[in-house]
Amino acid sequence: MSLANLIPTLQLSIGPVILISGIGLILLSMTNRFGRVIDRARHLTRDLHGASDANRVSILAQLRILSTRARLVRACIALAAVSILLAAILIISLFLAALFQLGIAALIVAIFVFCMLSLIFSLLLFISDINLSLKALWLEMPPEGYGKA
Numbered sequence: 001m002s003l004a005n006l007i008p009t010l011q012l013s014i015g016p017v018i019l020i021s022g023i024g025l026i027l028l029s030m031t032n033r034f035g036r037v038i039d040r041a042r043h044l045t046r047d048l049h050g051a052s053d054a055n056r057v058s059i060l061a062q063l064r065i066l067s068t069r070a071r072l073v074r075a076c077i078a079l080a081a082v083s084i085l086l087a088a089i090l091i092i093s094l095f096l097a098a099l100f101q102l103g104i105a106a107l108i109v110a111i112f113v114f115c116m117l118s119l120i121f122s123l124l125l126f127i128s129d130i131n132l133s134l135k136a137l138w139l140e141m142p143p144e145g146y147g148k149a
Contacts, residue, residue: 009098016087016094016115023087023119027080030126034073041066058139065136072129079122086115 041063048059090111097104 005098009094013091013094016090016112019115020084020087023080023084026123026126027077027084030073030076030080030122033129034070034077037066037070037073041070062136062139065132065139069129069132069136072125072132076122076125076129079118079125083115083118083122086111086118090115 044059044063044066048056048063051059090108093104093108093111096102097108
């Protein structure tokens with residue numbers, strides 16, 4: 001493989017490299033959010049031990065929401081990580097196809113499509129988590145303190 005043949009492959013691999021960087025930033029946000037969910041659950045669990053019956057019901061409802069949110073964010077993180085993994089495999093596939101003159105265009109397209117689908121599902125779950133966090137906020141606030149949007 002000559003340098004002239006390598007340049008187009010390098011140009012093709014720039015997109016997936018940028019994709020990895022962008023998903024990495026989203027992943028950072030997701031892991032921060034996951035940490036906050038876990039911290040809040042631990043705090044509420046401590047509060048549960050000394051809570052009155054009225055507060056106990058509210059705390060348990062919040063803990064159920066936090067448990068669901070933790071599972072959602074964990075799935076978000078897993079799907080985002082799979083997307084990054086597929087983008088890395090895509091880059092390797094591009095180079096191997098160029099180096100060995102392999103006709104694997106269909107495989108490369110499939111890897112890219114699965115990479116994007118993984119990212120899309122990750123972001124959809126992330127949006128679901130944001131909606132659940134709003135529901136948990138409404139549980140904490142008195143009814144006169146908000147208007148549901």
